[in-house]
Amino acid sequence: MVKNCTGFVTRIEKDRKTKWGGNNAQVTFAQGEEPDALSKTIRYPVAEYLDLLAVTSRNQVFPGTKPTIGLRLWPFVPSMDEIFSWLGDYLITVVITGDSVMPPITALLKFNWTGNWETAALTLIQESPAVQMSHIHELEHKPLMGIRLRNECDKWIQSGKALRERLVMEGKAAIPEAKKWIQEFQTFAELNLSVSDFDAVNAVSHEDIFNLEMTKVDPSHEVKTYQRLVGHRYGQLSIIRNKIK
DSSP states (O other): OEEEEEEEEEEEEETTEEEEEEEEEEEOBSSTTSTTTTSEEEOTTOOOOBOOEEEOTTOOEEEOOOOBTTBOOOOSSSOHHHHTOSOEEEEEEEEEEOTTOOSOEEEEEEEEEOSOTTTOEEEEOOOOHHHHHHHHHHHHOOOOOHHHHHHHHHHHHHHHHHHHHHHHHHGGGGHHHHHHHHHHHHHHHHHHSOHHHHHHHTOOOHHHHHHHHHTTTOTTHHHHHHHHHHHHHHHHHHHHHTTOO
């Protein structure tokens, strides 16, 4: 028997590129509505199952997060629609923890997204050499420090300001660039900033989550949401940049 088992999605990749990462999205054990869904006692030999993804009959992909007001929300950026915007194979890294489980169990799964809820499939795979090498290269990357980090921060701050201005002036036309900028910014922050600074620059408020969900029914929310997301990131990075010695 293993008590207090928890499951987290830690990375989503496609074509060896990180679509989402640098954070931990806790997912539920089935059934997701049960009180112990986020902290399960597993009793051998009874199997328990994690809710990683759900695909509706309308071919919408939802996360296996704890249901809130009846919905499984994704409190991160980019959104699930953006992460799975292309058909094909995605690699999903899952970490499972529990009392006396040391080290935590890490699993790599393949999500074959066909765009059709009847044919999409999720399978457990063995980590391929190519995927292993991508992780090794990332671990070998040395974070920027001192003047080099400050100069790189200046580039991100300036590009963020210019992008936010484009969102104000051009509206929806600038959103694809904003999505790309946020994804690349997250990678930069993951590799070069401390954990606390990473959390600060990538924080998503309840208002941001609400607006991201509202864009599904009212697209007018989308431009203002991305103005806030971009503005917050370069604003917080400016504070961090000024503390670099």
